Amino acid sequence: MEERPRAVLLKFPGTNCDSETARALETVGFVTEMIPISALKQESIDGVSLVVLSGGFSYGDYVMAGRLAKLVTEQKIGETLRDFRDNGGYILGICNGFQILTQLGLLPEGSLVENTSGRYQCQWVSLENRAPESPFLSQLPESFEFPIAHAEGRLVTSEASIAEDYRANGAAALTYTEDVNGSFEQIAGLQDESGRVFGLMPHPERFLRRRDHYDPDWSGGEEGEEWGSGYYLFRSLYESVTSDEE
Amino acid sequence: MRETFEISDRYIDAGDANGLLYEPLDGGATFRATRRYEIEFDGDKKTLQAFIEKTLLDPISQKLHEGEDAALSDYTFVLEYGMKPGALDLEKEAILTYYKGIEEPSFELKELKIRQRIYLFGGKSDDSDRFVRDICNAAIHKWNVIQAG
Numbered sequence: 540m541e542e543r544p545r546a547v548l549l550k551f552p553g554t555n556c557d558s559e560t561a562r563a564l565e566t567v568g569f570v571t572e573m574i575p576i577s578a579l580k581q582e583s584i585d586g587v588s589l590v591v592l593s594g595g596f597s598y599g600d601y602v603m604a605g606r607l608a609k610l611v612t613e614q615k616i617g618e619t620l621r622d623f624r625d626n627g628g629y630i631l632g633i634c635n636g637f638q639i640l641t642q643l644g645l646l647p648e649g650s651l652v653e654n655t656s657g658r659y660q661c662q663w664v665s666l667e668n669r670a671p672e673s674p675f676l677s678q679l680p681e682s683f684e685f686p687i688a689h690a691e692g693r694l695v696t697s698e699a700s701i702a703e704d705y706r707a708n709g710a711a712a713l714t715y716t717e718d719v720n721g722s723f724e725q726i727a728g729l730q731d732e733s734g735r736v737f738g739l740m741p742h743p744e745r746f747l748r749r750r751d752h753y754d755p756d757w758s759g760g761e762e763g764e765e766w767g768s769g770y771y772l773f774r775s776l777y778e779s780v781t782s783d784e785e
Numbered sequence: 786m787r788e789t790f791e792i793s794d795r796y797i798d799a800g801d802a803n804g805l806l807y808e809p810l811d812g813g814a815t816f817r818a819t820r821r822y823e824i825e826f827d828g829d830k831k832t833l834q835a836f837i838e839k840t841l842l843d844p845i846s847q848k849l850h851e852g853e854d855a856a857l858s859d860y861t862f863v864l865e866y867g868m869k870p871g872a873l874d875l876e877k878e879a880i881l882t883y884y885k886g887i888e889e890p891s892f893e894l895k896e897l898k899i900r901q902r903i904y905l906f907g908g909k910s911d912d913s914d915r916f917v918r919d920i921c922n923a924a925i926h927k928w929n930v931i932q933a934g
Contacts, residue, residue, distance in 0.1 A: 598875055613883075614882065
C-alpha cells in the first residue's frame with residue numbers, strides 16, 4: 540500500500556486556520572497531524588515531510604504579529620526547523636505563519652508590519668506567480684486570485700533595495716498585481732534560497748474549491764473544473780514531496 | 786543596575802488619534818505608539834543588550850532607543866500605561882520564560898517593567914484625560930501622563 544506523506548501543523552494559542560489547512564492538505568494526499576506548541580518536541584517532526592504554520596492570531600498578535608510565537612518556538616525546539624529544512628523537509632507559512640517564519644529567520648530578511656491603510660483588510664487579490672519552478676507554485680498559472688485577511692501584511696525590508704533584489708533573484712515568489720497593503724515591491728510571498736521554505740500572506744486554503752470563489756460566476760479555471768487555485772498550491776507541494784521520496 | 790529601552794516603528798506613520806477615542810477630537814491630532822522596557826539587572830550589560838535585541842526588537846522594522854529620555858520628540862503629551870502587578874502580561878511572561886531557558890545568561894534579570902507609550906502630536910494637553918478614559922482600564926492598568934516641556 541502506498542504510504543502517504545505526513546504533514547504536521549503547529550498550533551499556537553490563537554491559530555485558527557489549521558482545520559481548513561489540514562483539510563486542504565488531506566484533499567491532495569497528505570496525512571496531517573496538528574500539534575499544539577505546548578506539546579511540541581524536537582522528535583515531533585521525525586519522519587514528517589512538511590511542517591505548516593497556519594493562519595490566525597498567535598498570542599493575539601500581542602506586541603507584533605509572530606513575535607511571541609517566535610520566542611516560544613525557539614525555546615521549545617531551537618534550530619530544529621532549520622535542521623528539518625536542511626535535511627530535505629518543506630515548511631509552509633500562511634498569513635500568521637508567514638509572519639512567524641520571518642521572525643524566526645527562516646526566510647530572507649523581511650518583516651510584516653501594519654498595512655499602510657492602518658486597517659485590517661479582508662478582500663480578494665490578484666497575484667502573479669513569479670517562481671513557476673517553486674515546489675509550492677509549480678502547478679499554479681502565471682496569475683490567479685486568493686483571498687487575504689490581515690492587519691499586518693505589509694512586507695518591509697531594512698532597505699528598499701533589498702526588496703528590489705528579491706524581485707530580481709526570485710525570492711519574491713509571489714507578488715500582488717497592484718498595491719494592496721504597501722508591501723515593498725508588492726511582495727505577497729517569499730521563498731528561501733533552498734526553495735523549501737515558503738511564506739505567503741494570502742490564504743490558499745480558503746480557495747480550495749471553485750465554489751469558494753466570492754463570485755458565483757467566476758470564469759477562471761477550466762470549464763467544469765471542481766478546484767480553485769488554492770488546490771493547486773497544495774497539489775504542487777504534494778507532487779514535490781512525493782517526487783523527492785521516489 | 787537599571788537600563789531603559791524604548792522601541793519605535795520605522796515604517797508606521799503617525800495615525801489619526803481619533804481612532805483611539807470613542808468621540809473624535811476637534812482638529813487633526815495624530816499619534817505614534819512605542820513600547821518601553823525598564824530593566825533591573827545584575828551582571829554583564831553587553832549580554833543584556835544582546836538579549837534585549839534578540840527578544841524585544843525586530844531589527845528590520847523597528848528602532849531601539851536606549852536611555853531614560855523619550856524616543857520621540859515634538860509631542861503634546863505622552864500617555865504611558867502598562868499592566869498592574871499581578872495582571873497577566875503575555876509579553877512579560879514570554880520574555881521571562883525565554884530568559885529562564887537561557888543557560889548561563891551572564892546577567893540576572895531582577896525586574897522587568899513594560900509600558901506602552903502613546904505620543905500625541907497636535908491637539909491640546911487637556912485632551913490627555915480623554916485618552917486616559919478611553920484607552921486605560923483601571924482594573925488592569927497603571928498609567929501616567931507626561932506633558933511636553
